[in-house]
Amino acid sequence: MQVEEKDGIYRIRINNPLPPVEFNFQGVNSSKSLHDFNLTIEEKENSLIISKPLELEEHIVGLGEKAVELDRRRFRFRMCNIDAGKYFKFSDPLYINIPFFISVYKGKATGYFINSASCDLVIDIGVSDYSKIKIFVPHRDVELFIFEGPTIEKVLERYTDVTGKPYLMPEWALGYMISRYSYYPQDYIIKLVDLMKEFRVTAVFLDIDFMDSFKLFTWDKEKFPDPQKFIEELHKRGVKLITIVDHSVRADQKYPIFISGLGKFCETGKGELFVGKLWPGNTVYPDFFKEETRKWWSELIYNWLKQGVDGIWLDMNEPTDFTTYDTYYEILNQLHATMKDERLLLTFPPNVVHEYKGKKVPHLMIRNAYPLYEAMATFEGFKDKEPFILSRSGYAGIQKYACVWTGDNTPSWDDLKLQLQLVLGLSISGVSCVGIDIGAFQGRGSRDIDNSPELLVKYFGIALFFPFFRTHKATNGIDTEPIFLPSYYREKMKKIIDTRYKFLPYLYSLAIESHETGHPIIRPLFYDFQEDENTYRIEDEYMVGKFLLYAPIITPTERRLVYLPSGRWMEFWTKEIFEGNSWINSSSDLPIYIREGSIIPLENNDILTFGNYGKFKYNNVFIEREGNLLKLSKPFFVRKIITEKKEIEVNKELTSIDL
Numbered sequence: 001m002q003v004e005e006k007d008g009i010y011r012i013r014i015n016n017p018l019p020p021v022e023f024n025f026q027g028v029n030s031s032k033s034l035h036d037f038n039l040t041i042e043e044k045e046n047s048l049i050i051s052k053p054l055e056l057e058e059h060i061v062g063l064g065e066k067a068v069e070l071d072r073r074r075f076r077f078r079m080c081n082i083d084a085g086k087y088f089k090f091s092d093p094l095y096i097n098i099p100f101f102i103s104v105y106k107g108k109a110t111g112y113f114i115n116s117a118s119c120d121l122v123i124d125i126g127v128s129d130y131s132k133i134k135i136f137v138p139h140r141d142v143e144l145f146i147f148e149g150p151t152i153e154k155v156l157e158r159y160t161d162v163t164g165k166p167y168l169m170p171e172w173a174l175g176y177m178i179s180r181y182s183y184y185p186q187d188y189i190i191k192l193v194d195l196m197k198e199f200r201v202t203a204v205f206l207d208i209d210f211m212d213s214f215k216l217f218t219w220d221k222e223k224f225p226d227p228q229k230f231i232e233e234l235h236k237r238g239v240k241l242i243t244i245v246d247h248s249v250r251a252d253q254k255y256p257i258f259i260s261g262l263g264k265f266c267e268t269g270k271g272e273l274f275v276g277k278l279w280p281g282n283t284v285y286p287d288f289f290k291e292e293t294r295k296w297w298s299e300l301i302y303n304w305l306k307q308g309v310d311g312i313w314l315d316m317n318e319p320t321d322f323t324t325y326d327t328y329y330e331i332l333n334q335l336h337a338t339m340k341d342e343r344l345l346l347t348f349p350p351n352v353v354h355e356y357k358g359k360k361v362p363h364l365m366i367r368n369a370y371p372l373y374e375a376m377a378t379f380e381g382f383k384d385k386e387p388f389i390l391s392r393s394g395y396a397g398i399q400k401y402a403c404v405w406t407g408d409n410t411p412s413w414d415d416l417k418l419q420l421q422l423v424l425g426l427s428i429s430g431v432s433c434v435g436i437d438i439g440a441f442q443g444r445g446s447r448d449i450d451n452s453p454e455l456l457v458k459y460f461g462i463a464l465f466f467p468f469f470r471t472h473k474a475t476n477g478i479d480t481e482p483i484f485l486p487s488y489y490r491e492k493m494k495k496i497i498d499t500r501y502k503f504l505p506y507l508y509s510l511a512i513e514s515h516e517t518g519h520p521i522i523r524p525l526f527y528d529f530q531e532d533e534n535t536y537r538i539e540d541e542y543m544v545g546k547f548l549l550y551a552p553i554i555t556p557t558e559r560r561l562v563y564l565p566s567g568r569w570m571e572f573w574t575k576e577i578f579e580g581n582s583w584i585n586s587s588s589d590l591p592i593y594i595r596e597g598s599i600i601p602l603e604n605n606d607i608l609t610f611g612n613y614g615k616f617k618y619n620n621v622f623i624e625r626e627g628n629l630l631k632l633s634k635p636f637f638v639r640k641i642i643t644e645k646k647e648i649e650v651n652k653e654l655t656s657i658d659l
């Protein structure tokens with residue numbers, strides 16, 4: 001075993017690991033031992049068990065996309081990326097598995113990252129042993145990282161020093177984007193965009209039906225007779241185009257991409273081409289673990305983007321294949337039987353291998369890193385174009401290349417709460433650009449689906465400040481775009497979307513901060529109030545940066561109780577001031593609270609400030625408040641300044657102003 005260290009980061013190498021991803025770390029040898037980290041290791045013939053005490057007053061947060069409470073105690077997590085289908089609370093695993101967690105104990109946060117992308121990794125937080133965290137590693141060689149705090153923020157800075165800072169999405173990608181499975185033909189889409197004018201759509205997503213027989217990088221000529229004109233029409237309206245690109249290359253001798261990719265696809269251990277099944281029927285899959293494959297793929301992406309496509313949506317990239325599932329499904333059907341978790345059958349079969357660093361590695365050993373390498377190759381394909389990638393799956397480091405979303409959620413009141421848990425869980429695990437299918441994906445497949453406008457509005461409501469903000473729906477689902485709703489609900493959606501645009505300069509500044517530091521854009525309350533024990537069980541409120549608390553309404557009412565942590569808070573709509581460390585009855589349908597010491601840039605060059613101190617960097621201008629004086633580091637046009645007491649019309653360039 002070898003321990004290296006650098007600036008509060010420790011890497012422990014047990015036996016002779018071949019990490020699935022070589023992260024950036026140049027440490028020096030350390031004299032520390034496992035004992036110093038309070039860890040013990042039990043070595044088995046083909047596996048390891050790493051244990052750490054779990055204290056009664058300890059909180060465990062992180063682990064990415066997990067369908068349980070944000071304090072992860074008392075759950076046994078399987079870390080295997082799968083196509084989660086119609087998932088619910090406690091469904092485990094889901095699409096994205098990040099083996100990184102943060103312990104908060106006696107005011108001190110410490111991060112732990114097990115660099116294993118194995119589908120059989122299990123992290124048990126006090127279930128099989130009440131007073132222990134047990135990590136079951138299904139191989140004997142592994143690399144661990146430990147990140148010192150003492151704050152959660154510092155742990156995240158260190159974790160993203162190693163695994164990569166979140167990429168900076170384009171500003172337009174923070175706007176309202178629309179999608180469904182699937183929009184076509186091209187003229188309809190243009191008409192829809194025009195009908196949606198007042199909702200300020202910034203991008204349209206095309207789902208799989210835009211392709212000719214699901215062949216990647218092709219157009220269905222009936223649905224899209226003139227793609228160039230279509231793209232121009234969108235761009236004329238200031239709307240970007242994002243197309244889906246799955247990992248499935250149709251196995252077809254007449255398809256040039258199949259031919260050019262030969263030698264770069266996944267194979268079985270016997271060296272035979274692995275031909276699986278996905279949307280195009282018989283399918284082969286790029287082996288993204290190979291550098292040569294990634295170069296080939298980047299060129300394909302580059303050429304596809306050249307026609308004016310602005311972003312890429314990577315779906316099904318856990319990676320999913322239908323072969324095993326279809327076989328078992330048939331047998332089970334004949335037997336009138338069901339399986340406990342058939343979703344695990346959507347993985348590649350175990351005889352598939354990847355070529356990684358000159359070695360043949362079984363698929364299930366490094367499966368979870370597949371989407372990361374795919375996103376990396378896709379990112380490269382943008383070359384000098386501002387990248388936008390949305391990925392359904394991921395591993396530690398996915399934040400460096402892509403935004404992610406929570407897949408095929410089901411419209412229900414329960415799901416609202418679950419979506420907050422998923423998004424905040426990802427956010428606290430290094431993935432800043434995160435969102436959901438607003439309106440929830442599932443169509444009219446089962447009786448638990450709630451298609452009421454009340455619920456649909458609440459989906460817009462929870463997502464108000466999510467960095468990725470898109471409606472998306474299954475083929476047999478209702479229309480979720482606001483224009484299709486009765487006026488009462490449409491107005492509510494309009495208010496939500498307008499509020500998002502009002503705060504967009506703040507959101508974009510936070511995205512820049514996140515890109516530079518690794519700080520999440522939206523955070524669970526305990527991120528900013530680590531010492532406040534109340535915050536660890538509050539999952540229906542979130543912070544947006546350090547200065548804004550949002551408490552979405554997630555029940556069929558229009559009012560709610562809000563917990564405000566310590567400090568003073570100003571209600572955004574009424575300017576009423578509240579003393580924190582208290583529960584208050586909010587009177588707003590969008591409860592937004594501004595923290596004392598805030599400076600928040602708003603739409604149209606307005607500035608919101610509360611309290612007689614504060615600092616913020618916006619558009620490379622440092623804005624500072626000292627008492628009644630607001631100073632700007634260089635001349636900057638300001639329209640209006642909004643304080644707790646008044647609104648000041650400015651309408652000129654400023655370097656300072658007495659409020």
Ligand SMILES: OC[C@H]1O[C@H](O[C@H]2[C@H](O)[C@@H](O)[C@@H](O[C@H]3[C@H](O)[C@@H](O)[C@@H](O)O[C@@H]3CO)O[C@@H]2CO)[C@H](O)[C@@H](O)[C@@H]1O
Nearest residue numbers: 083085086180181207208244315316392407408441474
């Ligand atoms: O590109 C089309 C959509 O693809 C994704 O969703 C699909 C999912 O990945 C598939 O496994 C399948 O899932 C359904 C499953 O077959 C069914 O038994 C039931 O559990 O419902 C599942 C639906 O979630 O089909 C999905 C498409 O219907 C992707 O996540 C979507 O965003 C894409 O629109």
